[in-house]
Amino acid sequence: MTSLTIFDQIQQRQDSSFLVAEPSFFYQINTPPSNKEKWIEVLVNRPEVKKLYTYRIPSDLSIQLGDIVSVPFGSQTLGGIAIRYLERLPEDLNANDIKDVENSIASNFFTDSYWQLLGKVAEYYLTDLVTVINAALPPGLLENSQRRIYLDRYTIPKKFAIVRKLLIFVKYRDKLSLPLAFACCIYKQQTIPDGYSNFCNLVERQIIELLYSQKNGNYSIKHICRQIKASNRSIERAIHQLGKRGWIESYLEPPQNAAPKTQKAVTLLIENTPIDITKRQREVLDTLRNKGGELWLGELVELAKTSSSVINSLADRGYVNIEERERLRLLVEKPTEKDDNKQLNQYQTKALETIQNLAGYAQILLHGITGSGKTEVYLQAIAPILTAGKSALVLVPEIGLTPQLTDRFRARFGDRVCVYHSALSDGERYDTWRQMLTGEARVIIGTRSAIFAPLPKLGLIVLDEEHDSSFKQTQLLPTYHARTVAQWRAELADCPLILGSATPSLEAWVNSRSNRFNDFPPLENSDSHYLSLPERIASRPLPPVEIVDLRQELKAGNRSIFSRSLKAALLEMKAKGQQGILFVSRRGHSTFVSCRSCGYVMECPHCDVSLSYHYTHEGAAELLRCHYCGHTSRQPSSCPDCDSLYFKFFGSGTQRVVQELEKEFPSLRSIRFDSDTTRTKGSHREILERFGRGEADILIGTQMLTKGIDLAGVTLVGIMAADGSLYHSDYRSAERAFQTLTQVAGRAGRGEEVGRVILQTYAPEHPVVRAVQYHDYQSFVETELEDREALSYPPYGSLVSIRLSSRDETEVASTAKAIADACLDLPTPNLEVLGPAPASIVRVADRYRWQILLKWNGEKDNNFTDLSHLRLDWERLRRLCPRSVSMLIDVDPIGMD
């Protein structure tokens, strides 16, 4: 038996706060595992619970450190991690109070370095280990049990016959059996007569009615709390009352720990068909043999048009074997044609050679301009890794957006390729996760969370489109950045990490700068490399970018949203039979609607934003939608304030552009590509395939267009208004705008034909616009870096943001003030406390949001000393935060609004 590194760490460290927030549990010295362990301390799956809990190990269960176990906790059953053994109980615990470990869900599944990785993430991102484990495991594996209540709806209608006769008594006598009277009232859809309100109170009645409305009269308490508008206290009390009166029963639903799905498989055990069997049995055996001797029971029954009894009797005689076997719920993708290595150009060859000469950990920035063939480098770098029996991890910003990439990997490596991302169902995720554990899955393509893919023999990590902000988790804890975690993971697994991008993040750029100008052969004693692919494949040129000043258009009397240049280009494109892309920074139709006579603006009732107008086609409902909370209402026919019938629509989103395009260029066929039209599974792929087949001339879309789309037919890219992305208060807005615009521009001219880009803007002299125009990454980045350095922003300084939100407007403001004041006392050197400040949109979904930004000079060192100051004082800060205010700490925040 080996003891896992993180568990050693726990014993050695004084500051154990990365595990749970209070280090007070270090009251006992752990003992090495032995066969006689009776007690085990468990980290339960409740981040708020800041202690380890002790359980008895039942004699029939063997538990290793690091196992996932399920344990009783209060009134529920929780998942947890076995942290350490105890040979005797601490003084303050009574053996009679100790409960048994219920079960071991998974054993011995993570390597030492994997546990180290999880610990490091918890430490750096100022969260506890449980939260990180939850992010790493497939959802549902640590799920807790649910308290549910049910109403036996079968007994009540049965009794109803009697009740009906007694109904009359309900009116006069309050001694009548209450449940029956109740059933009666509900069944007749009557309300309880006023004088009988003490039959039950309003909350109790609502619960019964809710239960009654559902087919099997069964709901989780959580669901009831959500449905009924009353305090938790009164709901608890009502449930208690109803239970006492015997109207409802409550029970605990055991945790659904995403058990593997099993099915019965039938295997042929004999070679020749025996003579002593019936005709039906022979048919079954023949079918089975024709299909290779092995089938799922269900399939066999269907194919042989028989029933399972025939197969059972064959099994009884020993001709076939039936066994429960795990059936993996993996997405069945259509098979793709085989794909072979492509010829590499000199830069690709050089990059590949460098990568292949690496031994062990190294970080490579692969700076390849759009269309320079980065994917081919990844593919050829991965091939030898697989041959060596190792596996590879490929992270992409959003898997749904990159069907083409997935297809190429599948075509090259076949079914060893697995995808892993949050759009998979829980079952699919669980099954893929298991395949990774066993090493069956060899190439994982996934989004952010796949950085935690439990691959035992990791040989290479690739982060494609490394600059993309979706690698950062912002709303949930831990607020990790997959790039940062990837760096640690590569180091721990001692394998190379390739960061690929046409527009590298400033972080990656600075990181590789020391080696930039003599990148091959790599510098001695250095583990970061810069590799450049400065040329498109087949030496295709980058498309020229034409800047159109929209102010001049207006002066010249052109009131259309299409400039004269863009109009001409669209016509030319159509005439040549080529395709184009129009980039719009917003979805929907208009960003806001206002009344022409009084200026009234339609606003979201839950957020401090105006509602966007959505219009799809003639005859469909005109909707107003809030892009922050999803609130939707109908566009009123007249102004709610002054009854005027006339509205003005401001700002143009994708729908508006489609509409205008149809009006001005009726011959051009267009497809809209944004999160409205790609809501369903597989619709990205479908739209891209339709466009690829030439079913439309123009693809009109939002940010989605920037990611992983490689369409050879596209020669024209039109950017409707670059300004939408230029002005944000965020320090990163220039970087992000440059990346987005460059990526969009890079969609043009990837095929045989030369491309062109038309960028419309009201700010043609803006440095970002200039940089995009000349494809000048380097000088843009260097000036941007000077600005960052001057203000100690990343990558030169470090940021931690504290975000607070509450339904109570004043409380969140005062809490923010108190916490900001407390931050001033933090011992981190050169610490600046910016704020507290209300978020740029204060109210979203009825919650008021404030934030505090901590900024200090210098990068975080490897031991996170800066952060550990914060961590040590963290509990103090948290105590300043009342229950009604929720607080989220974001280390290295990306967006500031």
Next chain:
DNA sequence: AGCACGCCGACT
């Protein structure tokens, strides 16, 4: 986090 429990003021 759930959940239980106790206290308090408001109302039949």
Next chain:
DNA sequence: GTCGGCGTGCTC
């Protein structure tokens, strides 16, 4: 007395 609101403390 009962109901709803609110704070506090515990879960092995």
